[in-house]
Amino acid sequence: MTHKDEFRQGHWPVAFRPFFLAGHAAPLGFLPSRCARVLMDGGLMMTDGAALSMPHDGDLTERLERARLLLLEAGLIGPRRGEMMPVRHRFDAEPIAIIDRSAMRILGLWATKVHVNGLVSTGADQAPEIWLSLRAAHSTAFPGYFDTLVAGGQPHDLDAATTAVKEAWEEAGVEAELMKHARHISDEPVCYVSAQGFHQELLSVYDLFLPRGWTPTCIDGEVESNTLVTMQELRSGLAGALDIKFGSHLVCQNVVARHGTGGASVAL
DSSP states (O other), X not given: OOXXXXXXXXXXXXXXXXXXXXXXXXXXXXXXXXXXXXXXXXXXXXXXXXXXEOOOXXXXXXXXXXXXXXXXXXXSSOSOOSOXXXXXXXXXXXXXXXXXXXXXXXXXXXXXXXXEEEEEOOSTTSOOEEEEEEEOTTXXXXXXXXXXXXXXXOOTTSOHHHHHHHHHHHHHOOOHHHHTTOEEEEEEEEEEEETTEEEEEEEEEEEEEOOTTXXXXXXXXXXXXXXXXXXHHHXXXXXXXXXXXXXXXXXHHHHHHHHSTTOOOOOO
């Protein structure tokens, strides 16, 4: 796994090759070697030392779509998801293209992931409880792992706050009126490696205190079940008792530091 500070210093994982666009010093994404070969054979990548460059040949969205089709034909990604995601050079840059979600991870592109911590007050001066979501067995990534109550990617046509409202309804049945009480906590860039590829993610984190007695209801089928746990149980989960997705693991560490008793403050 690659920490964001190592990433910023240019210490790329050896299993991935950065690829660049002309005129940009920072890589656009990172390719596993097997994917790099497919795109090089298809004329969409050229070797530039240890790195790769994407020839300037038409609209970037169209070039990325051609890359998606080549990777699909090679059996390296699944079918089109029908959700278009923004493509950025940095987490804080303006979008320069869009791409179907199915190809985003394997290309190692920046993504914004929205997390909503569903908290339940247990009384004055006591640590709140927190809802966790168990990802469905049919999930394309990390099936059977735990997430925060809400965890979803920001599409190209929504901002992070609107995405939080959308995902909260789809994944947990949180109504928009209730989401008005959500509080934005932080936006933190992180980078890490998984079986899906080289992740570059901006974690946009929200806290939402929910009424006691309220229970989540998944609308879109992406969540198998939900569990309400204490902060002590969450600590045990973070220590290895639960399989928690990496991004959600970081977010939950921060929740424990901010809301749990006796935890030191940590940065995501």
